[in-house]
Amino acid sequence: MEVKSSSSDNRAVAYIRVSTKGQDEKFSPEVQEDSCRQYARNNHLKIIKEFREARSGWKLNARVEFYKMLDFIKTQKILNVIFAFGDRISRNTEDYVLLKGTKVRFHNAISGTSFDPNDPNDFEETAAFEHDQVDAKKSSAKTRRKVIDSQSKKVEKGEYPAAAPLGYTYKPEMVGGKWKNIISVDPERGRFIKELFKLYSTGEYTLREITEKMKSLGLRSKHDRVLMHEEIRRYLKTPFYYGRFRWGGKEYDNQGTYEPIISKALFDTVQEVLAGKSTVVKWGRDFKYKGLLQCHLCGCAMVGDEQNKTLKSTGKTKTYVYYHCTSGKKTEFYQAKFGQDRCPLYHRPYYTEKEVDEFLEREIESLYIDPETYGWVRQQLESDYQNLKELNEAEIESLKKEQSRIDGQESSLILLIAEASRDSAKDKIRGLAEKKVEELESRKAEIEIRLEELQRGEEAVSLEEIEDTLELSKALKDKYLAASPEKRRKLNNLMFRNVLVTEKNSLIIPEGEENYISAVPLYIVWNEPFKSLWEIGFIHGMDEAKAEARERAETEKSAKIKKWRGRRDLNSRPLA
Ligand SMILES: [Zn+2]
Numbered sequence: 001m002e003v004k005s006s007s008s009d010n011r012a013v014a015y016i017r018v019s020t021k022g023q024d025e026k027f028s029p030e031v032q033e034d035s036c037r038q039y040a041r042n043n044h045l046k047i048i049k050e051f052r053e054a055r056s057g058w059k060l061n062a063r064v065e066f067y068k069m070l071d072f073i074k075t076q077k078i079l080n081v082i083f084a085f086g087d088r089i090s091r092n093t094e095d096y097v098l099l100k101g102t103k104v105r106f107h108n109a110i111s112g113t114s115f116d117p118n119d120p121n122d123f124e125e126t127a128a129f130e131h132d133q134v135d136a137k138k139s140s141a142k143t144r145r146k147v148i149d150s151q152s153k154k155v156e157k158g159e160y161p162a163a164a165p166l167g168y169t170y171k172p173e174m175v176g177g178k179w180k181n182i183i184s185v186d187p188e189r190g191r192f193i194k195e196l197f198k199l200y201s202t203g204e205y206t207l208r209e210i211t212e213k214m215k216s217l218g219l220r221s222k223h224d225r226v227l228m229h230e231e232i233r234r235y236l237k238t239p240f241y242y243g244r245f246r247w248g249g250k251e252y253d254n255q256g257t258y259e260p261i262i263s264k265a266l267f268d269t270v271q272e273v274l275a276g277k278s279t280v281v282k283w284g285r286d287f288k289y290k291g292l293l294q295c296h297l298c299g300c301a302m303v304g305d306e307q308n309k310t311l312k313s314t315g316k317t318k319t320y321v322y323y324h325c326t327s328g329k330k331t332e333f334y335q336a337k338f339g340q341d342r343c344p345l346y347h348r349p350y351y352t353e354k355e356v357d358e359f360l361e362r363e364i365e366s367l368y369i370d371p372e373t374y375g376w377v378r379q380q381l382e383s384d385y386q387n388l389k390e391l392n393e394a395e396i397e398s399l400k401k402e403q404s405r406i407d408g409q410e411s412s413l414i415l416l417i418a419e420a421s422r423d424s425a426k427d428k429i430r431g432l433a434e435k436k437v438e439e440l441e442s443r444k445a446e447i448e449i450r451l452e453e454l455q456r457g458e459e460a461v462s463l464e465e466i467e468d469t470l471e472l473s474k475a476l477k478d479k480y481l482a483a484s485p486e487k488r489r490k491l492n493n494l495m496f497r498n499v500l501v502t503e504k505n506s507l508i509i510p511e512g513e514e515n516y517i518s519a520v521p522l523y524i525v526w527n528e529p530f531k532s533l534w535e536i537g538f539i540h541g542m543d544e545a546k547a548e549a550r551e552r553a554e555t556e557k558s559a560k561i562k563k564w565r566g567r568r569d570l571n572s573r574p575l576a
Contacts, residue, residue, distance in 0.1 A: 011046055011076070011078055011079070012045040012079075013050070013081050014050045016050060016084075032083075033084075036109045052065060070099065080105050080107060081107065082109050083107070158252065158254045159257050160183065161414070162247070162410045162411060165238050165241070166186075166235060167235075168184065168189075184259070190261055195217065196232070197241070199213060204329070209299055211228070211229040214227065231442065231445050234445040239267065242267045288321075288488070289304065295325040295343060295500075296508055297325070298327065298333070298345075300327060300329065302351075303324065303326050304353070305323070307320050320352050324345060324346055324350055326346070344503065351522075356499070359522045396454050399451050399454075406440050406444055409440060495526060499524050502521045
């Protein structure tokens with residue numbers, strides 16, 4: 001049978017596929033090649049390039065040549081593609097759609113037929129071909145379903161079907177005639193992970209600091225890369241390390257399938273530190289601002305202490321509560337930063353409790369919203385909230401889809417890694433697969449953090465809460481000022497994440513928040529929804545704040561100068 005070609009341009013490419021198992025086995029690459037050449041000769045086509053998929057155990061890698069061919073067809077404007085392996089040119093419908101988009105004519109060398117999927121005259125052939133493609137897709141969906149089912153069974157038995165986190169390694173082992181990845185503790189990195197949890201649980205490190213610390217100790221990714229603080233944060237939130245794991249939105253017990261690195265108690269402490277609810281303070285009784293004040297110079301906690309002072313005028317002794325830095329870092333840190341062994345805020349009794357009280361009272365007072373602006377603020381908040389909510393929901397949905405896609409990809413890669421581990425000739429493939437897993441893991445970390453942010457935002461800034469807070473803000477000042485110390489401590493913890501403290505004549509400019517600065521040496525990091533409320537109603541511009549600080553410094557300076565001049569004038573009066 002004479003087969004028409006697309007046009008007078010008789011250039012063609014041949015696509016040779018390497019079959020794995022099953023129906024296509026009878027068409028070896030050599031048979032395919034011969035058939036294609038034979039077909040070309042019979043139909044006046046000229047094969048100018050052959051594309052032959054390399055034999056590979058890695059399914060994901062198997063279509064490399066297909067994409068090369070696609071490129072070639074596009075750039076060389078090739079109009080004919082010949083194949084010789086049964087009905088399907090590709091196992092993947094998307095590939096077929098891509099090929100269809102090139103205006104190429106399909107030639108099946110086995111059946112000796114051809115068709116142009118974009119030509120209405122070839123409708124029947126095209127439909128038959130596409131039907132096969134759909135079948136192929138269905139069968140691949142079935143395979144995927146099987147994979148998911150077998151994963152669920154694994155999970156129920158406490159076996160983790162995805163990549164174990166940093167600190168663990170896989171040992172491929174033959175179990176019941178099948179290769180399995182046995183998860184075991186990586187001797188070196190496992191120790192680092194334990195150290196990471198221990199150090200962070202002290203509450204003395206910010207995430208950036210603990211990241212630096214771990215870097216200096218030598219912790220690296222599986223591929224020897226320095227870790228980012230988002231990754232460290234994710235590890236700190238990974239229950240896998242104490243024996244539970246998340247899968248498909250649920251949490252499972254590992255049922256002893258691998259050895260935990262840390263205890264649940266340590267994990268829980270770390271979660272508290274991460275949530276900023278930690279009240280880890282090394283010593284001291286239960287002071288009013290315990291766990292709330294943080295040294296801005298070194299990031300350590302500020303603790304309360306007592307000092308007795310005897311008033312000269314009356315001779316009576318009074319006890320003062322003041323706060324100073326715990327100076328909990330290594331001497332090297334303070335030497336490098338301040339040229340001394342301890343934090344500057346460690347040495348002196350810097351802030352008395354009374355000063356902190358006054359500062360917070362002042363800030364609370366400014367939270368008052370007058371009735372006129374109340375309506376406007378409320379309206380703004382409501383529309384902002386609606387817009388934000390819709391955007392958030394869309395983003396959450398798309399992130400969750402990406403997450404499950406990654407989970408699927410990871411499971412196939414893990415199987416591949418196990419398979420490749422049997423054969424040293426496959427080291428390269430294994431390396432590539434492991435690298436890909438690491439990339440996916442790091443993307444997963446990003447997704448999780450973003451999802452958490454989005455979900456936390458939703459919880460924290462609910463409309464009712466905004467309204468409640470607005471109502472509360474009307475009376476907050478009176479309530480706060482009238483509260484007992486115990487009650488006030490509770491309110492503090494509710495409203496503030498923490499209060500940053502620096503030297504008395506300094507100005508705190510929090511990182512990334514240059515628009516919301518406070519012209520004072522104590523800076524409140526608000527909890528939601530107070531944070532939003534604060535930002536909407538009472539924004540201090542940078543210039544405004546600096547001017548305020550300058551003014552304050554000037555006033556203090558001139559007061560000092562006055563005193564000093566007074567004495568000096570007496571002593572240095574020129575001789576008459
Ligand atoms: Zn300090």
